[in-house]
Amino acid sequence: MTTLDTTTPVAVPPKPTFKVNWVRLAPFLYTIGLFVIWEVGVRISGLPHTILPTPTRVFEAIVQYWSPIWKNSIQTLYTTVLGFLIAVVAGLGIGLFIGWSKTIYAGLYPIMVGFNAIPKVALVPILVIWFGIGTVPAVLTAFLISFFPIVVNVATGLATIEPETEDVLRALGAKKMDIMLKVGIPRSMPYFFGSLKVAITLAFVGSVVSETVASNSGLGNMMASAQSNFNVPLVFAGLLMLAVEGIAMYALMAWVEKRMTGWAHRSSMAN
Amino acid sequence: MASPLVSIENVDMRYGGPSGTLAVSGLNLRINRGEFVAVVGPSGCGKSTLMKLTTGLHIPQAGAVIVANSQVTKPVSIVGMAFQNPTMLPWRTTLENILLPLEIVEKHRHRLRSHKAEYVAKAEKLLETVGLKGFGEKFPWQLSGGMQQRANLCRALIHEPELLMLDEPFGALDAFTREELWCVIRDLHASQDVTIVLVTHDLRESVFLADKVVVMSARPGRVIAEHEVPFERPRQLELLYEPAFNEMVQKLHGEIATARVAA
Numbered sequence A: 001m002t003t004l005d006t007t008t009p010v011a012v013p014p015k016p017t018f019k020v021n022w023v024r025l026a027p028f029l030y031t032i033g034l035f036v037i038w039e040v041g042v043r044i045s046g047l048p049h050t051i052l053p054t055p056t057r058v059f060e061a062i063v064q065y066w067s068p069i070w071k072n073s074i075q076t077l078y079t080t081v082l083g084f085l086i087a088v089v090a091g092l093g094i095g096l097f098i099g100w101s102k103t104i105y106a107g108l109y110p111i112m113v114g115f116n117a118i119p120k121v122a123l124v125p126i127l128v129i130w131f132g133i134g135t136v137p138a139v140l141t142a143f144l145i146s147f148f149p150i151v152v153n154v155a156t157g158l159a160t161i162e163p164e165t166e167d168v169l170r171a172l173g174a175k176k177m178d179i180m181l182k183v184g185i186p187r188s189m190p191y192f193f194g195s196l197k198v199a200i201t202l203a204f205v206g207s208v209v210s211e212t213v214a215s216n217s218g219l220g221n222m223m224a225s226a227q228s229n230f231n232v233p234l235v236f237a238g239l240l241m242l243a244v245e246g247i248a249m250y251a252l253m254a255w256v257e258k259r260m261t262g263w264a265h266r267s268s269m270a271n
Numbered sequence B: 001m002a003s004p005l006v007s008i009e010n011v012d013m014r015y016g017g018p019s020g021t022l023a024v025s026g027l028n029l030r031i032n033r034g035e036f037v038a039v040v041g042p043s044g045c046g047k048s049t050l051m052k053l054t055t056g057l058h059i060p061q062a063g064a065v066i067v068a069n070s071q072v073t074k075p076v077s078i079v080g081m082a083f084q085n086p087t088m089l090p091w092r093t094t095l096e097n098i099l100l101p102l103e104i105v106e107k108h109r110h111r112l113r114s115h116k117a118e119y120v121a122k123a124e125k126l127l128e129t130v131g132l133k134g135f136g137e138k139f140p141w142q143l144s145g146g147m148q149q150r151a152n153l154c155r156a157l158i159h160e161p162e163l164l165m166l167d168e169p170f171g172a173l174d175a176f177t178r179e180e181l182w183c184v185i186r187d188l189h190a191s192q193d194v195t196i197v198l199v200t201h202d203l204r205e206s207v208f209l210a211d212k213v214v215v216m217s218a219r220p221g222r223v224i225a226e227h228e229v230p231f232e233r234p235r236q237l238e239l240l241y242e243p244a245f246n247e248m249v250q251k252l253h254g255e256i257a258t259a260r261v262a263a
């Protein structure tokens, strides 16, 4: 067989170069590797399931409790995305407002920073007093925690317009509104879309925290009750679902960012 | 001869309130229609301030700035401006960048949509004039620095300004590109009915291009000398190597050196 190959090299089509794209594969390989190390580590050390379950045990729990896991995952996704969407609208609006003038920017920025410094979990009891437990505080917590990075990014995009660009336009008789529409808003879009990745991740933190302490549904609540029943595999199943939702939403935001502001990646304007 | 296009009379301009920086003081300058004036002076002497006063971006605390027979109290839209930094908007194509002033200037903004083809044709003609034919669809970041600066000139000219103000437009370019652009500007001035004010720290550039070179003192800036440039137009780049040319450059150099020491 080898002789045939070497004697008639022309007849044989060139071997399809089976080049493995390791960079593309790396995330999957590393994830599998992580699970394998986790599995082996737990088995060797003999840790009980009640402290650290093996991944196989966690997947078992996912299958076993699929119906509540699914229901609660959807609930968490719903509160998170709703809070996030409100944050996008409010963040865009407030960001444009703050970035509108240097005075407003100077006046409101410290207030925003102070507000952002408050741990949002401390607000949950207040939200419960106002709205009762359940979906509303979860949505609002997701909103409150995720809108700040959007505001800051949009406002920064507006506030950092090159003075020369502004001079060129003002010399032509441009009003503030013209400058905002023609330069400020398009310019702040990469900052805005860049902030969505951060914001969606934070929104999950907000909704799950709120569900954990003040809700009867959602993954946060499910994990809290599983924990009080010492059902540790179910707790980990909830964590895994959160990770999956988080990755999916992050990927979606990264895709949106790339679609909407491709020019910012090509030009020198860094995000 | 009619009244000058720009007349700056005894202008004081201070930044940042009464105790702030006095940028220019007792500034007097006249610029006639169609003239090409170059402004030179030590750095920080108020050259950019002079530009901003003329275009109405700043209003002086004392004295008067008169452009086209009326005192400047707000931005005057008969000017086009170009700076060292081309400030092209990266999300617009070169052509869209050049059309930007038309979306702003009162006279054109309402006509732009209905007369789009006419304006686009005009922009493309300008691109051809500066040697960028066919680059309209490219994005600014696909152009070299020199090409961006050419496009920047087109943007400054698209609304047919009577007065073109250039603030060190070639400062960031290499020597060859700069000389190419000198010729572009020279030809623009020759072919169009436009008055040009060029701020520069390159004395050879000022002598090569201008009809009149204005020398400013160190801050607070005022005009200490005006020199008519005697060389015949059209001028060729060979002029740069003639003794009379270099003599004039050297004289200017000496004046500015003295102005700096006096500060």
Ligand SMILES: Nc1ncnc2c1ncn2[C@@H]1O[C@H](COP(=O)(O)OP(=O)(O)O)[C@@H](O)[C@H]1O
Binding pocket: B015, B016, B021, B022, B023, B042, B043, B044, B045, B046, B047, B048, B049, B050, B219
């Ligand atoms: N917006 C500003 N606020 C405060 N000071 C300024 C401002 N713009 C310019 N200056 C000061 O005014 C002086 C003249 O500036 P400028 O006109 O930019 O000088 P040039 O263009 O000749 O280098 C400088 O000392 C500068 O620091």
Ligand SMILES: [Mg+2]
Binding pocket: B047, B048, B049, B167
């Ligand atoms: Mg300057």
